[in-house]
Amino acid sequence: LFAVGDISVFVRCSLSESSAIITTLKQELQSLLSQKVDLEKAIQLIRDEHTTLQLTCSHLEDKLRKTQDENRELVDRLMRYKSKDAEKMNEENDKFLKKRYAKIQRELEEAAKDSSRNVSLDTYAPDIPYSEKSAVPTKPSYVFDAHEGEVSAVKWSPVDRIVATGGADRKVKLWDTSKSTLS
Incomplete structure (x- = not known):
């Protein structure tokens, strides 16, 4: 271009x-x-x-x-x-x-x-001796304060009338029932 x-x-x-x-x-x-x-x-x-x-x-x-x-x-x-x-x-x-x-x-x-x-009872166990007077108690025989709050477990000792209790306060206490004291 x-x-x-x-x-x-x-x-x-x-x-x-x-x-x-x-x-x-x-x-x-x-x-x-x-x-x-x-x-x-x-x-x-x-x-x-x-x-x-x-x-x-x-x-x-x-x-x-x-x-x-x-x-x-x-x-x-x-x-x-x-x-x-x-x-x-x-x-x-x-x-x-x-x-x-x-x-x-x-x-x-x-x-x-x-x-x-x-x-x-004779019908089921005729050989076992039992007392006609045995029944569940209707009132307590002894009352005492064992724990702070509720008692959740009780165990009887086979010897010396000792009772172990466990409560809501997380303590285990041993009681002598013959003396009504805490061991």
Whole structure:
């Protein structure tokens, strides 16, 4: 190509040279126009691809949104089913426990009825001597303060009437019952 300064050269050229320059410039112009058309086609192709990709992306976003909604609905439905199953299981457990407690209650009532019958010791152990007067005492024979708070354990010694007591104060005390003193 010729710059502005080259125009003076162009003016001074002969007609044949000018024709050659014009032909060269026309070819160059055709080449540039062809490149321009190719670039415009490439730009249009890129725009079309961009539009297609945007539509595809929009479609996929809609599909994702629908899938997420469906997933949320399925999770909610699953939670409702699990809740119903848990309620049903709790009801079955309650029924089982009620039946079990009723059975235990009946057994206790039957055992109480059986033990309330007057049965002679001779029936079960005729060879064992026993006193007709032996019974559980109804009043204490001796009362004393053993511990601070509750007494939780008492153990009688087989020798010398010694009693060991353990209490809530976490102490073990030995008592001599013949002297009523703490050993």
